[in-house]
Amino acid sequence: MPxxxxxxxxxxxxxxxxxxxxxxxxxxLDAAARRTGYPAMIDAAFFEAVDRRFGKGKxxxxxxxxxxxxxxxxxxxxxxxxxxxxxxxxxxxxxGSIDDIDDKARxxxxxxxxxxxxxxxxxxxxxxDEFLDGARKLADRWTS
Amino acid sequence: MGAxxxxxxxxxNAETVEEQPDRRPPPPPDKPGTDGYPSxxxxxxxxxxxxxxxxxxxxxxxxxxxxxxxxxxxxVGERDSTSTEQPETPRRPESNEASxxxxxxxDGRRTAGSEVGTGGASELEQRxxxxxxxxxxKQALDGQxxxxxxxxxxxxxxxxxxxxxxxxxxxxxxxxxxxxxxxxRHTVDIADRTSVGTDDPVxxxxxxxxxxxxxDDHRDGVTDxxxxxxxxxxxxxxxxxxxxxxxxxxxxxxAPRSDTRRGxxxxxxxxxxxxxxxxxxxxxxxPTTGHLEEMSEVAESSEDTVAARSDKETSVERPEDPGGEVxxxxxxxxxxxxxxxxxxxxxxxxxxxxxxxxxxxDPVGAAVADKTIPAKDTEPEPAGDRMANAxxxxxxxxxxxxxxxxxxxDDTADIVGEAxxxxxxxxxxxxxxxxxxxxxxxxxxxAPHEGINVGDTASGIVAAGILVGELGYRAYRGVxxxxxNNNAGD
Numbered sequence: 001m002p003x004x005x006x007x008x009x010x011x012x013x014x015x016x017x018x019x020x021x022x023x024x025x026x027x028x029l030d031a032a033a034r035r036t037g038y039p040a041m042i043d044a045a046f047f048e049a050v051d052r053r054f055g056k057g058k059x060x061x062x063x064x065x066x067x068x069x070x071x072x073x074x075x076x077x078x079x080x081x082x083x084x085x086x087x088x089x090x091x092x093x094x095x096g097s098i099d100d101i102d103d104k105a106r107x108x109x110x111x112x113x114x115x116x117x118x119x120x121x122x123x124x125x126x127x128x129d130e131f132l133d134g135a136r137k138l139a140d141r142w143t144s
Numbered sequence: 145m146g147a148x149x150x151x152x153x154x155x156x157n158a159e160t161v162e163e164q165p166d167r168r169p170p171p172p173p174d175k176p177g178t179d180g181y182p183s184x185x186x187x188x189x190x191x192x193x194x195x196x197x198x199x200x201x202x203x204x205x206x207x208x209x210x211x212x213x214x215x216x217x218x219x220v221g222e223r224d225s226t227s228t229e230q231p232e233t234p235r236r237p238e239s240n241e242a243s244x245x246x247x248x249x250x251d252g253r254r255t256a257g258s259e260v261g262t263g264g265a266s267e268l269e270q271r272x273x274x275x276x277x278x279x280x281x282k283q284a285l286d287g288q289x290x291x292x293x294x295x296x297x298x299x300x301x302x303x304x305x306x307x308x309x310x311x312x313x314x315x316x317x318x319x320x321x322x323x324x325x326x327x328x329r330h331t332v333d334i335a336d337r338t339s340v341g342t343d344d345p346v347x348x349x350x351x352x353x354x355x356x357x358x359x360d361d362h363r364d365g366v367t368d369x370x371x372x373x374x375x376x377x378x379x380x381x382x383x384x385x386x387x388x389x390x391x392x393x394x395x396x397x398x399a400p401r402s403d404t405r406r407g408x409x410x411x412x413x414x415x416x417x418x419x420x421x422x423x424x425x426x427x428x429x430x431p432t433t434g435h436l437e438e439m440s441e442v443a444e445s446s447e448d449t450v451a452a453r454s455d456k457e458t459s460v461e462r463p464e465d466p467g468g469e470v471x472x473x474x475x476x477x478x479x480x481x482x483x484x485x486x487x488x489x490x491x492x493x494x495x496x497x498x499x500x501x502x503x504x505x506d507p508v509g510a511a512v513a514d515k516t517i518p519a520k521d522t523e524p525e526p527a528g529d530r531m532a533n534a535x536x537x538x539x540x541x542x543x544x545x546x547x548x549x550x551x552x553x554d555d556t557a558d559i560v561g562e563a564x565x566x567x568x569x570x571x572x573x574x575x576x577x578x579x580x581x582x583x584x585x586x587x588x589x590x591a592p593h594e595g596i597n598v599g600d601t602a603s604g605i606v607a608a609g610i611l612v613g614e615l616g617y618r619a620y621r622g623v624x625x626x627x628x629n630n631n632a633g634d
Binding site for chain 2: 038
């Protein structure tokens, strides 16, 4: 099933910090999009964001990044498992496997890390749209 | 060297004779003095007469070709190995009976090898009567190379030539190995490359050189007086042999020159027979070239077995055998010899299970190292600092990272939605980024205005009180001094 525009818009509202819009759009997603298209869009966007950030970096940067994210607030420290976060990033870089990570931990961690990565890039509206376009193509390839 | 070949009645070659199952029965024993048999004196006289005739021929031949006689005086080891170039040594008639019973040597073999070692002292026993009595049988037995045939060949008219040529190869080849194989090896086999025996003292390089000259000589059929190598000229067989020399005579002249080295190659007698055919018909250039090439291969390859070489030789020389019988006999003999040689050089490979013992014991040593030079230095980077190749392996990383099927449960979808709210909370806590302002002109700062301090005020009050008290005291003293002065003035 291809990724719908609603799924892309919902993710865009999330990454832009539009809380009310995000809750509205997410509430309007149909069940199929919430169970298939939106997770695929999150996965693809996370892959692209990590590849941008750590594609030419070192493995030590991953550990440092995860530590910085968890140190921002107590809520993030509680919700992010550092080992899962590091394994997800390393998996994007080609190291290790994440098959043993359940979907709840995987997608919840990816959503948080993705929001931090995009916030750190300080993308404007156009940059955010371009980023989401690339992620959508990747998600469409994965789900097709 | 050749003295051990003198027949002492025990006949050390008897084992070889017994190994030949198809061997014909030996001639009747020599019984001197018995009725119906010639006496010992008759035997000596007959042998002496036969040897005198042959010695006379040899002397005539030596006079005709003095260089070959000079070569015959050289030591055996230095003598070049060409059968046709060595003159026949005069033989001194001597009966084998003097050294023992002749019954053990009834197979017709003679100890011709001792002649070379003892400077030409012949140990031959020639009994014309016996030769005549035994007739075709002895001729068949000895017709190959044995010196005794010399007497028989002197009476060449007794046997037709076709019979000799037909039976000579059919005789047991094992006989020739007793004393005459070494000479054959030096004379013919070196040229034909067949003999690279384990005890062959001839260096391989020499063996490579010799046949070329020998073959050239044989092709020309004449003596090459101006040899480049400085070797004594090689006389063609026709030039050495008397005018009426037959094939048997050629064989007889080849046989006594043997050193007593016992050759391992029983195929050499066949070479002699083949060479006699070569002398009559020079070998074409094609096969000769092939011989030389094969010989060089044998010299280079130490792993070739004698059997393999014999097979090659047989395959090459077989077309030269007109009757085909020689080839079959030679082939069988060479096969037997090849089997013995193969058993001698046979290598065994022991396996432990299905792997060789070498691999089992020393797998590292048995393994063939990869000696290829890599195209570039492929030193791996440290795992912690390994850089991810984003462009090359991105597609593969995508395939590894993606889920097989994106189908999450409703509970998971709800958790993902809650994670979005957490993100918004995090983003709301973040301070506003704001913007920076810059002035176009420098800013003048005013002097700081500090308030009245209590302590400082108290200190000021105390200081002022002290000053006021001092001034009052001084004023009082001044007024009092003036009054006193006024009072004193009053």
